[in-house]
Amino acid sequence: MTAPSLSNSIDVAAANRRCRTYRRRILEISQQVQALHIASAYSCTEIVDAILNIHMSDGSDGRPRDTFIMSKGHGCMIQYVILEERGILSRSDIDSYCRAGGRLGCHPDYGNPGIEASTGSLGHGLSMAVGMAYAERANKTGGTVYAVLSDGEVQEGSTWEAIMMAASLGVTNLVAVVDNNDFQSLGRTSETHPSFYPVIEKLEAFGWEAVEIPGHDTAALVQAIADRKGQKPFLVNARTTKGKGVSYMENVPVWHYRSPNPEEFRQALAELEERA
Amino acid sequence: MRNAFSDTLYACALEDPSIYIVVADISPAGSMAKLRVDYPERFINVGVAEQVMIGIAAGLALKGAQPFAYTIATFSLYRPFEMVRDDLCYQNLPVTVVGMGSGLVYSTLGGTHHTMEDVAIATALPNMQVIAPCDPLEVVEATRYCARQKVGPVYLKLGKAGEAKVTENAVDPFVFGKIRYLQKGTDTAILTYGPMISQALEVAKRLEARGETVSVVSVHTLKPLDVPGIAAALAGHARVIVMEENVPHGALASRVKEIAWDTKVACDLRVFTLKDEFIHFYGSYEQLLEQHGISVEQVLNGLD
Numbered sequence: 349m350t351a352p353s354l355s356n357s358i359d360v361a362a363a364n365r366r367c368r369t370y371r372r373r374i375l376e377i378s379q380q381v382q383a384l385h386i387a388s389a390y391s392c393t394e395i396v397d398a399i400l401n402i403h404m405s406d407g408s409d410g411r412p413r414d415t416f417i418m419s420k421g422h423g424c425m426i427q428y429v430i431l432e433e434r435g436i437l438s439r440s441d442i443d444s445y446c447r448a449g450g451r452l453g454c455h456p457d458y459g460n461p462g463i464e465a466s467t468g469s470l471g472h473g474l475s476m477a478v479g480m481a482y483a484e485r486a487n488k489t490g491g492t493v494y495a496v497l498s499d500g501e502v503q504e505g506s507t508w509e510a511i512m513m514a515a516s517l518g519v520t521n522l523v524a525v526v527d528n529n530d531f532q533s534l535g536r537t538s539e540t541h542p543s544f545y546p547v548i549e550k551l552e553a554f555g556w557e558a559v560e561i562p563g564h565d566t567a568a569l570v571q572a573i574a575d576r577k578g579q580k581p582f583l584v585n586a587r588t589t590k591g592k593g594v595s596y597m598e599n600v601p602v603w604h605y606r607s608p609n610p611e612e613f614r615q616a617l618a619e620l621e622e623r624a
Numbered sequence: 625m626r627n628a629f630s631d632t633l634y635a636c637a638l639e640d641p642s643i644y645i646v647v648a649d650i651s652p653a654g655s656m657a658k659l660r661v662d663y664p665e666r667f668i669n670v671g672v673a674e675q676v677m678i679g680i681a682a683g684l685a686l687k688g689a690q691p692f693a694y695t696i697a698t699f700s701l702y703r704p705f706e707m708v709r710d711d712l713c714y715q716n717l718p719v720t721v722v723g724m725g726s727g728l729v730y731s732t733l734g735g736t737h738h739t740m741e742d743v744a745i746a747t748a749l750p751n752m753q754v755i756a757p758c759d760p761l762e763v764v765e766a767t768r769y770c771a772r773q774k775v776g777p778v779y780l781k782l783g784k785a786g787e788a789k790v791t792e793n794a795v796d797p798f799v800f801g802k803i804r805y806l807q808k809g810t811d812t813a814i815l816t817y818g819p820m821i822s823q824a825l826e827v828a829k830r831l832e833a834r835g836e837t838v839s840v841v842s843v844h845t846l847k848p849l850d851v852p853g854i855a856a857a858l859a860g861h862a863r864v865i866v867m868e869e870n871v872p873h874g875a876l877a878s879r880v881k882e883i884a885w886d887t888k889v890a891c892d893l894r895v896f897t898l899k900d901e902f903i904h905f906y907g908s909y910e911q912l913l914e915q916h917g918i919s920v921e922q923v924l925n926g927l928d
Contacts, residue, residue, distance in 0.1 A: 458686070458715045465686060466715050469706060475676045476711060479683020479691075486665055487687070506707070509676035517668070 358402065363566040366401065366433075367393045368620055371593050373429045373442075375616055378607040383446045383454050387591035387603035389425035391563075392496055392527040395586055396426045398569040399494045399525070412490030415480055417465045419473020420498035420527060421455035428452060431462040471504025473497065474524060478514045481522040481581075492521045500532035503541060508554075514581040515555030522581040523573055527563065529590035531601060547585045556581050563588035594619055625783045625819075626724060628760035629767050630654035633692065636771035637663060643771055644684050646670060648677045648695040650724070653785075656694075674703040681719045682711035690718055690771060696730070697723030697739040701746060701779060712777040713751045720770040720778045726756075727818060727869040728903070728912045729784045735902045739781075743817075744874025746779035747847040754847040755800070756781040758821035759790045762844055765798035773800075783819040790821055791842065801845045803853040809837030813861040815854070815880060817843045820869050823913065826920045827865070849879055855887045863892040867923060869913070872897045896923050 370393055378384050399416060407413030418424050428445070431437040437452070437460075444450025451460055455468030464480075467473050477495040484491040501507060514522055526547070530537050537544055551558035557577055561568040563586025576582040590604070591597030594616040608616055634655035637643040645659065646668045652660050660667040670677045674695065681691040693700060700723050701708060712719045723742055730737040746754045755778060757766045763782065770778050791798070795805040803815070812831055816824040821842060828838040841857060843850070858864055858880070866877045877895035884893050896918045905915045913919050917926075 465682075466710065469710050471675075472679060472707060472711055475679020475707070476683040476686065478676065479680035479685075480687050481683075482668070482680065483684045483687035483689055506675035506679065509670070509673040510679060513670055513673065513676045513680065516671075 358567050358570050360567050363394070363397060363402070367397050367566075368623070370397065370426055370429045371620055372617065373432070374425045375608070375613060375620070377425065377442060377445060379610075379613055380443070381446045382607045384425060384607050385422040385454065385605055386425070386607065387597050387600075388420065388423040388498070390592045390594070390597065391529040391588045391590045392420070392423050393426050393592065394564045394566050395496055395525050395527055395569060395588070396423075396430065398566050398573070399496070400427070400430050402566075402570050403573055404494060412492070414491050415464050415484070415493045417467065417473045417477050417480075417493065417495040418456050419467055419477070419495045420470065420501055421467030421473075423496070423498070423527065424454070424456045427456065427462070436462040470498065470501040471506040474507050474510035474514075477522060477524070478510050478517065478519055481514070481519045482517055484521055485519065492523060495522070495524045497524060497526050499526055499528040499530065499537050499544070502526060502547075503544065511551065511554050511556065519581050520578050523576070523584070524581070525569075525584040525586055527588050528585050529588040531590045531599065531604075533601070533604070535601075551583050556583050558583040558585065560585040560587065562586075564592055593623065625757070625760055625763045625787050626785045627654040628763040629722065629782060630656040630659075632764045632767035633771070634659050636768065637666060640690065640771065641666075642688060642690045644668065644681070644689050644691040646677050646681045646684070646691055646693045648672060648674045648699060650695045674699050675707050678704040678707035678711055678719075678721070682707070682715065682717055685717035685719050686715070692720045692722055692770070694722040695724065696737065697726035697742055697781065698737055700724070701739065701742055705745075708777070709749055713749045716751045716776040718774050718776060720780050722780045722782060724782050725784045726781045727783070729819060729909055731909045731912045732906045734906070735904065738903060740869070740898050740903075741871050741874070742779070742781060743846050743868070743870045743876065746781075748874065751776045752847060753778045753845070754781065755779070755845055756817040757844050758816070758818055758842040759787055761789050761791045762798055762842065766800075766844065769800045781818060787819055788822060790825060794842075798844065801848050801850060803850045803857065804842045804844060806840045806842055807838070809839045810861060811836040811838065812863040812865060813839040813841055813857045814865045814867060815841045815843050815857065815876065816867040817846060817876065818869060819909070820867050820913075823918070823920050823923070824867050827867070827923050830920070830924055843876055846876060851883055854880055854883050855889070858884055858887065858889040858891050858893070861891060863894070863927075865923065865927070866893075866895040866897075867918060868897050869918075870897055871900050873900070894927060896926060
């Protein structure tokens with residue numbers, strides 16, 4: 349179950365380049381449509397990149413085929429642009445995002461290329477991921493199921509039902525990553541719901557292996573997942589910054605669902621280049 | 625009905641290794657216990673956690689399985705409603721949500737255990753198929769359909785246990801999506817589904833004693849509804865009676881009225897449903913029906 353140590357083989361510079369490209373592409377799209385959860389996608393850019401581009405196998409390399417569920421469906425722009433880069437979604441799919449006749453909306457729809465479950469309503473993804481992981485184990489495929497959750501989503505009772513069941517069923521081929529940007533609509537989660545913390549101890553008490561890492565650090569993300577013992581379901585509590593990469597978006601709630609104006613767009617582009 | 629379901633599911637699971645059952649802490653009656661012992665990996669008990677019951681069933685189906693989610697009807701359809709809607713119906717997955725003990729059959733357990741609205745609610749969902757068999761023999765047929773179909777989700781509405789077999793000599797065979805004549809007459813047709821069939825048959829007997837010829841129809845498939853079949857029943861009888869254990873709106877009675885309007889039929893149409901009121905009364909199933917005015921006597925009196 350445990351993957352080989354990746355610490356020496358991770359090309360962090362390449363991952364950073366990819367993530368910059370993805371953020372820029374999402375910015376470009378933001379100039380075509382207003383309907384965009386831009387800060388939510390920036391929050392989990394490194395997480396989704398690490399899972400899709402480094403950890404996951406589509407089966408073509410001889411490894412078992414893995415599965416990805418964007419349980420925080422509103423962050424799906426990052427998934428879309430990675431799928432576009434791979435040619436699984438087309439440029440015209442992205443160009444027609446949220447437009448009449450297009451097939452991509454603000455939340456992932458099962459049936460679209462590269463989308464393995466419909467999400468958007470929070471608190472559904474982890475339960476489905478448990479069922480998928482259970483099926484992969486029963487079918488002896490060797491496949492691992494990855495799910496990315498928001499921290500607000502972990503407040504859903506259904507998420508805790510799934511947490512309990514994953515451990516009770518002994519589903520060890522399940523990796524959940526919480527994009528813990530400490531924000532939800534009405535403020536900082538740590539202030540509005542302090543009892544959400546501590547996260548790791550809760551998960552361990554529920555029978556999971558859990559670690560906390562800085563969520564924009566690709567090496568830490570990759571290593572944490574690779575180093576899991578594989579005896580229990582595994583959760584990464586990834587500390588992230590909502591709107592990561594663009595100063596005026598970082599930790600500013602309005603950017604949960606707003607597109608930059610042309611001036612803001614230019615500034616954002618410049619900042620992404622600077623950070624390079 | 626419960627045992628007919630369990631026995632049939634077990635037989636189907638023997639043939640098809642993709643069949644799973646996900647239950648929420650419900651005692652495994654009959655063959656369900658055997659399924660649990662013989663195929664423990666395909667019997668998943670989530671405990672008292674109905675949302676994850678539906679989510680896990682969806683996840684299994686997304687990986688090609690043919691799952692059943694099984695518990696008491698209020699908890700299989702109402703408690704995890706959004707999971708049923710989004711995970712099963714929106715994704716159009718071949719998962720059967722089994723509502724055991726539906727309607728008023730848990731007549732002493734109180735309103736929290738009644739499903740007075742399940743047909744209205746389940747039939748309102750796009751992609752959802754809804755089947756309410758009227759006796760253990762129809763349960764066998766319906767369960768086989770659910771186990772083999774790949775069309776999408778099904779809400780399988782069941783009674784409890786001990787229902788009589790009433791379809792052995794039915795005029796029509798069970799065909800999913802078609803109304804089924806158990807007996808055929810020309811004066812009156814009684815349309816019903818589920819355990820209320822015994823009340824419908826009693827009403828028929830009493831009308832026959834008055835010299836009428838009576839059709840008794842099991843409308844086991846409530847979605848997709850057999851609109852041409854119902855239109856023909858409306859056109860072919862002087863009087864049509866709908867008897868159902870559901871609130872007045874959104875289920876069979878109101879659908880039959882819609883069809884009557886759409887087809888401009890001129891028969892005498894009488895509907896007998898539960899009231900739009902919760903039931904704060906404990907007693908037998910028949911006594912609860914009486915509380916809402918749909919006992920055999922009340923139906924007969926209502927025709928005069």
